[in-house]
Structures are given as C-alpha cells and as structure tokens.
Amino acid sequence: MRELDDNELAYHLATGIGDIVRGTRAGGLLYGRSLARVANAVAQDWTDEVLSGHRPDDGTLSEGVADDLSRLDKSRVWIIDVIDGTKEFSTGRSDWSVHVALVEDGVPVLASVGLPDARRVFRSDQVDHVNGPSSGKIVISRNNPPEGAREVADALGLTVRPMGSAGAKMLSVLLGDADVYLHAGGQHEWDQAAPVAVALASGLHASCLDGSPIKFNKSKTYSPDILVCRPDLTEQVLAAVAEHMPAHV
Structure with a gap:
C-alpha cells in the first residue's frame, strides 16, 4: 500500500x-x-x-x-x-x-x-484567497436563509446571493466571488470542518458569529453558526452581525 x-x-x-x-x-x-x-x-x-x-x-x-x-x-x-x-x-x-x-x-x-x-x-496546503476588489456580495443558504442576514447585508452595503452547500459558499469567498459567507440556525461538524480548515489556511477569517473559534470533535456534533469573510471586513461584519442577528446556541 x-x-x-x-x-x-x-x-x-x-x-x-x-x-x-x-x-x-x-x-x-x-x-x-x-x-x-x-x-x-x-x-x-x-x-x-x-x-x-x-x-x-x-x-x-x-x-x-x-x-x-x-x-x-x-x-x-x-x-x-x-x-x-x-x-x-x-x-x-x-x-x-x-x-x-x-x-x-x-x-x-x-x-x-x-x-x-x-x-x-x-x-489547505496549496491555497490562497483572492485578494482583489470587493465583489459586493454576501452568500447565504438557499434552503435555510438565516434570520437577520439581509439586514447585515444592508448594513454592509452588500447584495445577498443564495447558494447551496457550505463548501461552495466558502469557496465563493476564497475565489473572490463573494466577500462574506454567514449562516445561523444550525449545521453539523461535517458541514464546517473542511471549509473552515481551507478558509483559515487561505488567509480568510473563519469563526463563530460571535468571533470565537469553531471547535470540533465534540460529543454533540451540532454547530449553531459560522462566518467566513475577507480578513479586512472581519470587524465590520462581526459588528453588523451583533447588531442585526439574534444569538444562536
């Protein structure tokens, strides 16, 4: 072998x-x-x-x-x-x-x-995020759009773009097709672990919506939320999320 x-x-x-x-x-x-x-x-x-x-x-x-x-x-x-x-x-x-x-x-x-x-x-060992001009877009779940996401988009001056999988949404930020991916309302560790690892390795910000690190290999696989964004937008996005989105546990 x-x-x-x-x-x-x-x-x-x-x-x-x-x-x-x-x-x-x-x-x-x-x-x-x-x-x-x-x-x-x-x-x-x-x-x-x-x-x-x-x-x-x-x-x-x-x-x-x-x-x-x-x-x-x-x-x-x-x-x-x-x-x-x-x-x-x-x-x-x-x-x-x-x-x-x-x-x-x-x-x-x-x-x-x-x-x-x-x-x-x-x-993750061969990746960098595209660091070009802002796309002006925020990607969210097509099937389960998070409450408050459109208010966050408005506060940041971004257009909402619904998409499918978590991986596809994270990669849209990595490739410069979107500036922010956020989700609330629940996912599982298998939805998040690989996108988070690749995002962090590429230089993007990836965290919970309150800015704390996402933890893995927990006894319960549920994860309430996720944020992946351009590093230069991190503080603005976290502030907008805190103002416009309800806390999730």
Whole structure:
C-alpha cells in the first residue's frame, strides 16, 4: 500500500469521492432521493475502506455513519461529508461539495474541499484567497436563509446571493466571488470542518458569529453558526452581525 502524508490522503479522498458521486449520475438512471441515497452509500463505503487501510488508528466522523463516540478518545479525527448539498446534487445543480478534514485535538489542521462538477479540489496546503476588489456580495443558504442576514447585508452595503452547500459558499469567498459567507440556525461538524480548515489556511477569517473559534470533535456534533469573510471586513461584519442577528446556541 502506497504511503501518503495527511495532505495527500485528504486530497485523494476528496478527488475519489467526487469521482464516485458523479459516476452515480451516469446515464440519468437514478434521480432524486434514490440517486442521493446510492451516491452517499457507495462513496461512504469507499471512504471507510480507504481510512481503515491508511489511518486505522485515527477516529472518524461522517454524516452518513452512526456515531459511536469512540472518536472522543482520539487525538486525530477525520471529519467527512461525501456530499455537502445533497439537494443540489440530486437535482442536477453544481453547487454541492465534498468535505474531507483532519482535526487534531479539536482544531482543523488540514482539509480538501472538492467541487466535483467543476473538476476542482482545494487543498489547505496549496491555497490562497483572492485578494482583489470587493465583489459586493454576501452568500447565504438557499434552503435555510438565516434570520437577520439581509439586514447585515444592508448594513454592509452588500447584495445577498443564495447558494447551496457550505463548501461552495466558502469557496465563493476564497475565489473572490463573494466577500462574506454567514449562516445561523444550525449545521453539523461535517458541514464546517473542511471549509473552515481551507478558509483559515487561505488567509480568510473563519469563526463563530460571535468571533470565537469553531471547535470540533465534540460529543454533540451540532454547530449553531459560522462566518467566513475577507480578513479586512472581519470587524465590520462581526459588528453588523451583533447588531442585526439574534444569538444562536
């Protein structure tokens, strides 16, 4: 078995998952919930086999696998979401993503986030954010828009743009297509770990909406909110959030 360092393993996992998931669309033979169910199952089985072979001593946390909490006794935990944005994927949209992150002692230390329909994978060890002119946009969830987000956008002079997965929204900030991504109302660690790791590695700001770090490998996987933004806008965004958005726990 070929030895891979952690960054290479994360990259190949994200690439392989994306290829597998895209392959389940072949010929249009499956669609909707059936497509999503099969794609999740096949990609997750492959991921579990890879990790059990290459990192048998590490913990894992995945959306599609029952959580037995043994990961809490591990220093190193892989947090995976084989399809972030299931609705987008299963309806033929492109704004879904693949999340692979390694968390050490609660901190996301590396990750790869894939946009399979664009044939792109963003690695935390090989990434920088676009530091050009402001796009004038803030991205929020299409399916669950957070209360107060439009008031925050108005306060910052930004236009709201709804999008699909958390990974796709974070990458829109990284690529300079948006200035801010924020969400409230709840996500899980697999929604956030890989996007947070890549965002931080690229030089973007990533935190809870109150500015505190997002913690991972908790006993309860729920995370109330997230903010990713251009570093030069951090103070303005946090102030607008504090004024216009209700606190979430």
